[in-house]
Amino acid sequence: MAVIARYGSALSHPGIARVVTAAFVCRMLSGMVSLALLLVAEDASGSYANAGAVSGAYAVALAFTSPVWGRIADRRGSRTALAWAVCLQTLFFGLFAVLVAASVWPGLLIPAAFCAGAATPPAAAVSNAVYMAVVSDEDDRKTLFALCGLLTESVFVCGPLLVAAIVAVLPVLYAVVVTAAVSFVGVWWLRAAPAVRQVDRERPPLAGPGLRLDWNRRQAHIQLVVAAAAFAIGGVQVTVTAHAGELGTSAGLFVAALACGGVLGSFLYGGFRLPGTGPVQLSAALGLYGVCILALGLGPATLLTVALLVVIGFVNGPADAIETVLVGEYASAATRAQAFAFLVASNWVGFAAGSFVTGVVVQHASTTAGALTAGAAALFAAASMALPGESRRPRKGRSGEGRGEGRGEG
Numbered sequence: 406m407a408v409i410a411r412y413g414s415a416l417s418h419p420g421i422a423r424v425v426t427a428a429f430v431c432r433m434l435s436g437m438v439s440l441a442l443l444l445v446a447e448d449a450s451g452s453y454a455n456a457g458a459v460s461g462a463y464a465v466a467l468a469f470t471s472p473v474w475g476r477i478a479d480r481r482g483s484r485t486a487l488a489w490a491v492c493l494q495t496l497f498f499g500l501f502a503v504l505v506a507a508s509v510w511p512g513l514l515i516p517a518a519f520c521a522g523a524a525t526p527p528a529a530a531v532s533n534a535v536y537m538a539v540v541s542d543e544d545d546r547k548t549l550f551a552l553c554g555l556l557t558e559s560v561f562v563c564g565p566l567l568v569a570a571i572v573a574v575l576p577v578l579y580a581v582v583v584t585a586a587v588s589f590v591g592v593w594w595l596r597a598a599p600a601v602r603q604v605d606r607e608r609p610p611l612a613g614p615g616l617r618l619d620w621n622r623r624q625a626h627i628q629l630v631v632a633a634a635a636f637a638i639g640g641v642q643v644t645v646t647a648h649a650g651e652l653g654t655s656a657g658l659f660v661a662a663l664a665c666g667g668v669l670g671s672f673l674y675g676g677f678r679l680p681g682t683g684p685v686q687l688s689a690a691l692g693l694y695g696v697c698i699l700a701l702g703l704g705p706a707t708l709l710t711v712a713l714l715v716v717i718g719f720v721n722g723p724a725d726a727i728e729t730v731l732v733g734e735y736a737s738a739a740t741r742a743q744a745f746a747f748l749v750a751s752n753w754v755g756f757a758a759g760s761f762v763t764g765v766v767v768q769h770a771s772t773t774a775g776a777l778t779a780g781a782a783a784l785f786a787a788a789s790m791a792l793p794g795e796s797r798r799p800r801k802g803r804s805g806e807g808r809g810e811g812r813g814e815g
Contacts (some may be wrong), residue, residue, distance in 0.1 A: 436564020619666025666718025
């Protein structure tokens with residue numbers, strides 16, 4: 406009951422329950438879009454290579470343009486950024502559907518998907534910035550970010566199931582159409598939330614051209630840690646997929662174990678107060694995370710592999726929440742949306758790099774080498790968070806309301 410009470414306290418802040426619910430609907434895009442694009446592109450072209458290129462183009466564009474939308478949200482307001490992004494993305498999803506329906510050259514689907522990815526609305530960045538601005542209690546913030554992690558894990562279970570249900574009863578093209586509609590509804594619902602309006606009205610002015618984030622040392626460091634942790638999880642997925650083949654076991658079982666551990670870990674982290682500062686907690690979590698990944702390199706049997714993956718997911722859920730809290734604490738109030746947008750980019754780039762590098766290692770060496778590669782990335786991140794000075798709690802001004810935050814560390 407104490408765990409439920411913590412979540413109740415976090416959601417009791419004015420307007421926060423509305424933002425959490427709307428943000429969850431927005432997050433359904435992440436769980437649906439990759440599979441939807443893959444299925445539609447493969448059906449249209451008859452080529453998995455082309456389908457993979459379409460899905461990859463969307464992901465690459467999202468990773469490298471999310472900071473731009475975060476900058477727009479900080480400079481012009483969250484509601485402006487959300488409106489422009491979702492309208493453009495809906496337009497490009499519509500173009501993608503028209504190209505498929507017209508049976509044009511399948512290669513044209515790649516730039517259409519790239520444009521749709523580039524217009525992905527900064528819903529996560531906006532909602533995270535609202536939590537930082539509206540919720541003053543540190544424990545409630547941690548609970549909210551843990552809840553966001555839990556909902557994100559749920560999205561990657563519910564999203565593919567929803568896409569599968571759509572293609573079971575409708576032509577496959579509707580997978581993209583419904584995905585676009587879900588995103589559109591969620592973003593406009595989030596945009597209309599009173600808490601989002603309030604934060605827009607009260608946000609500090611942000612001047613100057615370009616992507617001028619307050620890149621103090623600690624902000625840069627936590628973004629690199631996020632990328633390293635994401636590299637590790639990308640490597641884990643490749644390694645356990647290869648390991649499943651060696652064992653003659655379904656890779657889906659291993660991925661499901663990882664997701665279940667993440668849901669449980671996020672839920673419990675949000676409900677309890679843990680000792681130590683955020684950096685100390687993150688260092689401990691990433692250290693355990695890395696050790697368990699290294700244990701995968703021993704090639705354990707199926708049940709032990711499942712157990713290790715549950716533990717890895719259990720630790721990864723809280724680690725994601727702590728990383729998000731620290732990104733918010735190390736950013737100024739004027740640049741929070743952009744900082745959280747960079748968090749999205751760091752995750753995507755790290756995950757893609759981990760998947761690629763570990764895939765090459767596994768292909769040319771072994772699954773043991775793949776696990777060592779992924780585990781080393783996690784342990785490197787853990788060690789860097791344990792460096793002297795990193796375990797300090799951020800000064801009060803760093804949570805966003807301070808004047809001239811971080812400029813002395815730039």
